[in-house]
Amino acid sequence: MSDEDIALKAVSAAQEILEEYLEPRPRSNERMILDRLVEVLGQSDLFVAVSRRMQRANGASSGRPVSKSAIRSAGACAGP
Numbered sequence: 001m002s003d004e005d006i007a008l009k010a011v012s013a014a015q016e017i018l019e020e021y022l023e024p025r026p027r028s029n030e031r032m033i034l035d036r037l038v039e040v041l042g043q044s045d046l047f048v049a050v051s052r053r054m055q056r057a058n059g060a061s062s063g064r065p066v067s068k069s070a071i072r073s074a075g076a077c078a079g080p
Contacts, residue, residue, distance in 0.1 A: 003049035013040045 021033045
């Protein structure tokens with residue numbers, strides 16, 4: 001599976017979880033939703049795929065993985 005496929009699969013799964021959460025009904029399962037999101041978005045293969053993708057996008061040739069904090073920072077700076 002390509003890095004893009006891994007990322008798309010994780011984003012799609014996270015979107016499904018959020019759609020379920022946003023359905024109009026009483027909510028008492030916030031922790032379960034958070035746990036599911038962490039499970040989907042915290043996968044090591046996703047981290048590696050995003051790290052490689054960011055290296056290619058930044059033209060990095062050092063071969064060192066991008067840190068999780070760098071990925072978080074880039075995500076926070078990304079526009080809609």
